[in-house]
Amino acid sequence: MTRLSGITPSGDIHLGNYLGAVRRWAAEAGPGDLYFVSDLHAMTLAHEPKRLRSGTRQLLAVMLAAGVPADSLFVQSDLVREHMALTWLLECTCTFGEAQRMIQFKEKGAGRESVRLSLLTYPVLMAADILLHGTEEVPVGEDQRQHVELARTLAQRFNSTYGEVFVVPRGVLPAAAARVRDLADPTRKMSKSSAEGNGVVYLLDPPEVVRRKFRRAVTDNLGEVRYDPEGQPGVANLLEILAACTGVTPERAAAGLGSYRELKEATAEAVLAELGPVRERTAELLADPAELDAVRAAGAELARERCGKRLDAALAAAGLG
Missing domain, CATH: 1.10.240.10 (Tyrosyl-Transfer RNA Synthetase)
Structure with missing residues (x-):
C-alpha cells in the first residue's frame, strides 16, 4: 500500500501543521508511504526565491526531526524532470474545462486582475505527483478531494487511451487530528498566511x-x-x-x-x-547543511528509482522516445 502526502512551503510551519499532519505522519508511516515537500506548488502565486528555498529546507528538517522516516521523504523539485515530464503528458490528457472547474482555482483567482497560468494547471501537477509514485491512497480533506478526483479521471483516461500504466488512486479522509484554530481569531484555522x-x-x-x-x-x-x-x-x-x-x-x-x-x-x-x-x-539539522543535504539527496535517489520505470512506461505508451 502506497500513501502519499505533501506539505507546501508557503510560509513558516506552525503548530497546526505539526499537530494536524507532520506528527501524524511520523506516528503512522507505513513501509510504502511517501511524504514530500511540494515546493513547486508554492510557485502558483508570487513568491520570494530565497524564502522558498529556506522554507523548503526548514520543512524537510522539521519532518526529519519529528520522526518521519528519511527513506520515505523527498523534495518535489529534486525530481523536477520526472514530475514535469509527467505533468506535460497529463496536461495533454486533461481538458481546459476540467482544470477551470477546480474550486481552488476559482477561489484563489477571484478578484485578481492577473492570475498565473500555473494556478490553473497546478492540479494537473498534483495529479502527476500522485500518479508518478504509484499512489493507491491519498489522505485529503474536503478542500483537496476534487483534485484527487481529477487524478483518478486522468489516470483512467490515459490508461484507456494508451494502455495500462497508472494505478488509479483513491482519496481517503485522514485520521482525526487536532483542530488548531488561530489564537487571535478562533473562528478560523491557524494558517501560514495569517496576517495576525x-x-x-x-x-x-x-x-x-x-x-x-x-x-x-x-x-x-x-x-x-x-x-x-x-x-x-x-x-x-x-x-x-x-x-x-x-x-x-x-x-x-x-x-x-x-x-x-x-x-x-x-x-x-x-x-x-x-x-x-x-x-x-x-x-541541529539546519545548522549542519551537509547532513541535511545527504538525507535530501538519498531521498531523491530513492524516489527517482521508485518512479523511473513508471515514467518510462508512460512516455513510451504516449509515443515518445
Missing part, C-alpha cells in the same frame, strides 16, 4: 514568544473553563491544543483548571514540551 502573527504559533518560535502568544489568546468573559466549541470557541481551542499535546480529551484537559490564566499557562507549557525536542533537532 500573534494568533499563529510557529514551530520555531522561541519559548518566550510562545508563552506571550498564549497569554494573549482570545477567550471570552464567561470565566468558566469548559469544553464548549460553539459557546466558547476560544477556550475550546486552547483545550483542544492542550489535549492534543497531553494525550487526553478536551473535557479531561479542562478538569482542575480554575481560570483562563491557568488554562493559557498550562497550554503554553504543554506546547513547549511537545515542540521542544523537535525544535532542537530541527535547529
Whole structure:
C-alpha cells in the first residue's frame, strides 16, 4: 500500500501543521508511504526565491526531526524532470474545462486582475505527483478531494487511451487530528498566511514568544473553563491544543483548571514540551547543511528509482522516445 502526502512551503510551519499532519505522519508511516515537500506548488502565486528555498529546507528538517522516516521523504523539485515530464503528458490528457472547474482555482483567482497560468494547471501537477509514485491512497480533506478526483479521471483516461500504466488512486479522509484554530481569531484555522502573527504559533518560535502568544489568546468573559466549541470557541481551542499535546480529551484537559490564566499557562507549557525536542533537532539539522543535504539527496535517489520505470512506461505508451 502506497500513501502519499505533501506539505507546501508557503510560509513558516506552525503548530497546526505539526499537530494536524507532520506528527501524524511520523506516528503512522507505513513501509510504502511517501511524504514530500511540494515546493513547486508554492510557485502558483508570487513568491520570494530565497524564502522558498529556506522554507523548503526548514520543512524537510522539521519532518526529519519529528520522526518521519528519511527513506520515505523527498523534495518535489529534486525530481523536477520526472514530475514535469509527467505533468506535460497529463496536461495533454486533461481538458481546459476540467482544470477551470477546480474550486481552488476559482477561489484563489477571484478578484485578481492577473492570475498565473500555473494556478490553473497546478492540479494537473498534483495529479502527476500522485500518479508518478504509484499512489493507491491519498489522505485529503474536503478542500483537496476534487483534485484527487481529477487524478483518478486522468489516470483512467490515459490508461484507456494508451494502455495500462497508472494505478488509479483513491482519496481517503485522514485520521482525526487536532483542530488548531488561530489564537487571535478562533473562528478560523491557524494558517501560514495569517496576517495576525500573534494568533499563529510557529514551530520555531522561541519559548518566550510562545508563552506571550498564549497569554494573549482570545477567550471570552464567561470565566468558566469548559469544553464548549460553539459557546466558547476560544477556550475550546486552547483545550483542544492542550489535549492534543497531553494525550487526553478536551473535557479531561479542562478538569482542575480554575481560570483562563491557568488554562493559557498550562497550554503554553504543554506546547513547549511537545515542540521542544523537535525544535532542537530541527535547529541541529539546519545548522549542519551537509547532513541535511545527504538525507535530501538519498531521498531523491530513492524516489527517482521508485518512479523511473513508471515514467518510462508512460512516455513510451504516449509515443515518445
